Amino acid sequence: MTAVLDSLQQGRKTILPAMRAALDRLDPISRSTAHYHLGWTDLDGNPTEGGGKAVRPALALLSAEAAGAEAEVGLPGAVAVELVHNFSLLHDDLMDGDTERRHRPTVWTVRGAASAILTGDAMLSLAQEILLDGDAPCSFAAARLLADATNELIRGQVLDVSFEQRNDVGLDECLDMAAGKTGALLSASTAIGAVLAGAPQPVIEALAGFGADLGLAFQLVDDVLGIWGETAVTGKPVFSDLHARKKSLPVTYAITHGGALGRELADWLARPDTPGEESVRHAAGLIEQAGGRKWALDEAYRRMADGRHKLEAVGVPERPREELLSLAEFIVTREA
Amino acid sequence: MTAVLDSLQQGRKTILPAMRAALDRLDPISRSTAHYHLGWTDLDGNPTEGGGKAVRPALALLSAEAAGAEAEVGLPGAVAVELVHNFSLLHDDLMDGDTERRHRPTVWTVRGAASAILTGDAMLSLAQEILLDGDAPCSFAAARLLADATNELIRGQVLDVSFEQRNDVGLDECLDMAAGKTGALLSASTAIGAVLAGAPQPVIEALAGFGADLGLAFQLVDDVLGIWGETAVTGKPVFSDLHARKKSLPVTYAITHGGALGRELADWLARPDTPGEESVRHAAGLIEQAGGRKWALDEAYRRMADGRHKLEAVGVPERPREELLSLAEFIVTREA
Numbered sequence: 001m002t003a004v005l006d007s008l009q010q011g012r013k014t015i016l017p018a019m020r021a022a023l024d025r026l027d028p029i030s031r032s033t034a035h036y037h038l039g040w041t042d043l044d045g046n047p048t049e050g051g052g053k054a055v056r057p058a059l060a061l062l063s064a065e066a067a068g069a070e071a072e073v074g075l076p077g078a079v080a081v082e083l084v085h086n087f088s089l090l091h092d093d094l095m096d097g098d099t100e101r102r103h104r105p106t107v108w109t110v111r112g113a114a115s116a117i118l119t120g121d122a123m124l125s126l127a128q129e130i131l132l133d134g135d136a137p138c139s140f141a142a143a144r145l146l147a148d149a150t151n152e153l154i155r156g157q158v159l160d161v162s163f164e165q166r167n168d169v170g171l172d173e174c175l176d177m178a179a180g181k182t183g184a185l186l187s188a189s190t191a192i193g194a195v196l197a198g199a200p201q202p203v204i205e206a207l208a209g210f211g212a213d214l215g216l217a218f219q220l221v222d223d224v225l226g227i228w229g230e231t232a233v234t235g236k237p238v239f240s241d242l243h244a245r246k247k248s249l250p251v252t253y254a255i256t257h258g259g260a261l262g263r264e265l266a267d268w269l270a271r272p273d274t275p276g277e278e279s280v281r282h283a284a285g286l287i288e289q290a291g292g293r294k295w296a297l298d299e300a301y302r303r304m305a306d307g308r309h310k311l312e313a314v315g316v317p318e319r320p321r322e323e324l325l326s327l328a329e330f331i332v333t334r335e336a
Numbered sequence: 337m338t339a340v341l342d343s344l345q346q347g348r349k350t351i352l353p354a355m356r357a358a359l360d361r362l363d364p365i366s367r368s369t370a371h372y373h374l375g376w377t378d379l380d381g382n383p384t385e386g387g388g389k390a391v392r393p394a395l396a397l398l399s400a401e402a403a404g405a406e407a408e409v410g411l412p413g414a415v416a417v418e419l420v421h422n423f424s425l426l427h428d429d430l431m432d433g434d435t436e437r438r439h440r441p442t443v444w445t446v447r448g449a450a451s452a453i454l455t456g457d458a459m460l461s462l463a464q465e466i467l468l469d470g471d472a473p474c475s476f477a478a479a480r481l482l483a484d485a486t487n488e489l490i491r492g493q494v495l496d497v498s499f500e501q502r503n504d505v506g507l508d509e510c511l512d513m514a515a516g517k518t519g520a521l522l523s524a525s526t527a528i529g530a531v532l533a534g535a536p537q538p539v540i541e542a543l544a545g546f547g548a549d550l551g552l553a554f555q556l557v558d559d560v561l562g563i564w565g566e567t568a569v570t571g572k573p574v575f576s577d578l579h580a581r582k583k584s585l586p587v588t589y590a591i592t593h594g595g596a597l598g599r600e601l602a603d604w605l606a607r608p609d610t611p612g613e614e615s616v617r618h619a620a621g622l623i624e625q626a627g628g629r630k631w632a633l634d635e636a637y638r639r640m641a642d643g644r645h646k647l648e649a650v651g652v653p654e655r656p657r658e659e660l661l662s663l664a665e666f667i668v669t670r671e672a
Contacts (some may be wrong), residue, residue, distance in 0.1 A: 025487070026487075027491040027494050027495070029494050029495075029498055030490070030491070030494055040387070061425040087457075091453055091457065092453075093447075094453070095449070095453060095454075096452040113430075113431070113449075114497050115429070115497075117427055117431060117453060117493050118427075118431075118490060118493060118497070118584040120457075121423075121427065121456075121457075121460070121490050122487065122490045122491075122494070124457070124460065124461070125460070125483055125487050125490060126487060128464050128483040129480070129483040129484060129487060132476065132479055132480040132483055133480075135476075139476075140468065140471075140475075140476045140479075143464070143476075143479060144465070144468040144469075146488075147461060147464040147465040147468055150467065151362075151458065151461050151462060151465060152360070154366070154457050154458045154461060155362075155363040155366070155455060155458075157454060158363050158365050158366055158454050158458070159363065159365075161450050161451075161454070162365055316637055323438040
């Protein structure tokens with residue numbers, strides 16, 4: 001675990017100056033909002049401690065090393081994926097009405113909806129500009145990879161929003177949504193460094209597949225923690241997703257594969273009122289008895305094993321491979 | 337004028353199938369919202385007559401011809417600029433609280449804020465994907481041109497929003513905002529076809545400069561119409577911008593160059609209440625006497641002449657040049 005934290009720390013050191021240089025291209029207003037959103041400054045622009053863990057940039061740098069290149073080759077990709085990630089956070093926080101991120105008020109609550117929309121737009125557009133600044137054919141391929149991943153990310157968010165209005169979401173649809181919303185950008189992160197390094201197609205595909213597996217595994221574990229996670233770990237109340245009657249992956253599995261228990265759970269989810277503590281505890285029991293928790297954790301484990309196998313199959317060198325796997329494990333078990 | 341309408345009609349015929357194919361790549365929900373926004377369908381998905389004039393795609397096709405290529409060479413660029421234009425409309429309508437576009441309810445009013453945000457995001461990301469689909473070096477240059485223009489467009493919108501809170505906006509700042517918000521994408525539209533055609537740099541720069549001039553001229557005339565335009569032409573009440581106490585270009589000129597009249601106007605603009613009919617008429621008189629109207633129209637004329645000169649200087653062939661100039665004149669004098 002210490003090795004992972006070291007590698008994240010190292011990644012942040014490498015990426016911070018490049019992120020700062022990228023954001024310097026924005027107009028002063030968007031730049032200041034981006035700095036606040038990233039946790040670099042307070043609302044008055046004074047520097048603060050903190051900021052995100054920057055796992056996607058760390059993956060992008062390792063991805064270059066996995067292809068036998070220096071980590072720095074992946075740097076434009078690292079900046080670009082972090083920009084796209086933060087574009088999506090800015091817009092999602094506004095759409096979901098979330099008021100807190102990284103223990104601070106979200107941008108839309110303190111600077112208004114227009115600021116969250118425009119700063120997100122600016123970061124998305126900047127991400128492409130950073131990649132297109134390179135003039136190698138690899139930069140072109142990297143820009144294409146990122147555009148495809150961004151479209152998938154948006155598609156996933158569109159599905160997520162639409163699922164809130166539906167009571168008939170199947171497990172495949174739910175997995176497809178998670179593959180878009182969580183998997184696509186992680187997949188681009190684990191592949192973009194190799195793309196920039198001009199790696200052969202099978203290596204790029206293996207790395208992209210590993211990132212997609214990682215994304216699904218993360219979402220599965222995150223959904224389990226959203227129901228059974230300890231407050232001390234998640235920072236959220238126990239059963240928090242159930243209080244919101246959220247149709248997450250273990251819930252959808254239980255409904256679609258749990259027979260009578262699943263039908264009882266579906267009825268419970270369709271109720272319009274806010275459930276009390278006892279009601280929520282009962283629903284959690286239904287999901288567990290219907291096999292939702294076990295399936296989600298088993299499936300997450302299977303995805304991680306698949307991912308490892310993909311890296312081994314194309315002969316990713318041992319050091320970057322083990323670092324990618326350790327970082328993936330850290331993301332799946334720790335990122336809240 | 338008939339020739340211009342023919343050329344727009346021709347452009348729409350060429351671009352519609354390509355736009356449709358591009359939008360087919362979106363998830364069904366975003367696609368249906370995009371079709372409604374573009375005026376292709378009603379809210380239930382039934383086909384409707386109408387849709388925008390698609391002036392930017394027409395400019396992009398002519399831009400390829402200006403570089404001696406077939407119009408079709410500019411097609412991916414035509415689709416991409418139209419997608420970016422509509423991304424900005426979807427987000428701007430939401431941010432500005434505008435409830436009507438093309439005589440129909442705006443997307444955010446009928447499908448919600450999240451839908452306007454996500455459909456805009458999807459169209460922006462799709463624009464890059466369309467260009468990056470090409471594999472010529474020219475596609476790469478076109479994608480870069482569009483990313484730069486998009487950043488400028490967003491910067492212009494950020495400035496526009498920030499100006500609403502300020503009473504000390506200078507004329508240069510105001511022109512800079514218009515160059516970003518209106519000029520950048522028109523400039524990209526008039527250049528992107530030539531970029532895709534692999535035109536020499538001086539031709540690309542002349543076409544881009546022509547588009548930037550066109551953008552400024554359009555904004556200047558639009559601002560004049562926003563104050564003195566006949567309702568029959570603009571579809572808005574007379575003095576509509578003054579009812580909103582909007583600091584448009586002629587107003588900013590009058591304030592900064594109008595001496596005592598300008599100071600009186602500045603005081604009037606700073607008032608917090610909604611002005612009555614007589615008050616608005618008086619303000620319009622102040623702007624006119626302070627030279628704001630004349631300056632704006634003269635400046636628009638100068639920009640159009642500059643633009644023509646740029647095209648002539650690099651020897652753009654006569655037919656596409658004259659069509660570009662006619663279309664530019666149509667945009668400046670007709671687009672409301």
